[in-house]
Amino acid sequence: MANVVLYVMAKQNVETSQSDVVLADVASIYCEDETARAKAAALKIHKFKRGGASRVVISIMWVIEELTKLNPGITVECIGATDIIIEKASFQKDTQNSKRSFGEWIKVILVALICFCGSGFTIMAYHNDIGISDVFARIYELVTGQTSDGCTALEVSYSIGLAAGIIAFYNHVGGKRMSADPTPLEVEMRNYERDVNQAIVEISDRNGKEKDIN
Known part of the structure; x- marks a missing residue:
């Protein structure tokens, strides 16, 4: 996938109620290739386990590595936070x-x-x-x-x-x-x-x- 540039603007701190966290939950994504953008948005970056830690820190370098595995040959430009903090929120009745x-x-x-x-x-x-x-x-x-x-x-x-x-x-x-x-x-x-x-x-x-x- 040559000459395709994917722009990722990651947030520094994100709170989510979902156990499965995808890249679109923690970052804004832009790419002229809609297929590449959709695949990147759906990339699962973490899964919170019951009874496990409610907070995780993810380096943007790891995200870049996963994106290049998902779309070989793509160029990833990160213009947001270099580290993403994701917290699992528990919503009660x-x-x-x-x-x-x-x-x-x-x-x-x-x-x-x-x-x-x-x-x-x-x-x-x-x-x-x-x-x-x-x-x-x-x-x-x-x-x-x-x-x-x-x-x-x-x-x-x-x-x-x-x-x-x-x-x-x-x-x-x-x-x-x-x-x-x-x-x-x-x-x-x-x-x-x-x-x-x-x-x-x-x-x-x-x-x-x-x-x-x-």
Whole structure:
């Protein structure tokens, strides 16, 4: 099969509910030869066994080797991830899913409370550390000539500005975005996911569990 180029753009991390995983489940495939593309898409790359490991790491080099065995003479161009992490997801019954959803809501509420209380304590500790109440009282007295009662235009405007700044920084008002840009938290989560995926690949390779060419 000369002069036929198969393009494979593999995903880095894929979750599947199927026991038999084919290449089309983990990658986008393009080839001008529709027969070659269909054969590549149907290539079985892994089978999850009952009671076995629920995660596997596959090197793109192994995929290339299998594709060239399937279509001798074909040229494979990989433009995606160099290692593919596949995880077997276990989907439970609807009743179990509803219980799981309730449990997840409890976790979300607990995390939200911890973040709220922790953030509030941090802000209060910072304000206490710099003595912001004394600063505001001094500024108010210098500007107006009157003694501050602790709740003046300075405190009110500062509180509103602090809340507005937090909303603008996190790019969210309730469940709505203020812009299409990702939030700082989303950026950090993507960085964290990338680091976790890299660690999974390296550990799998170090332990000799990655599916790779000999």
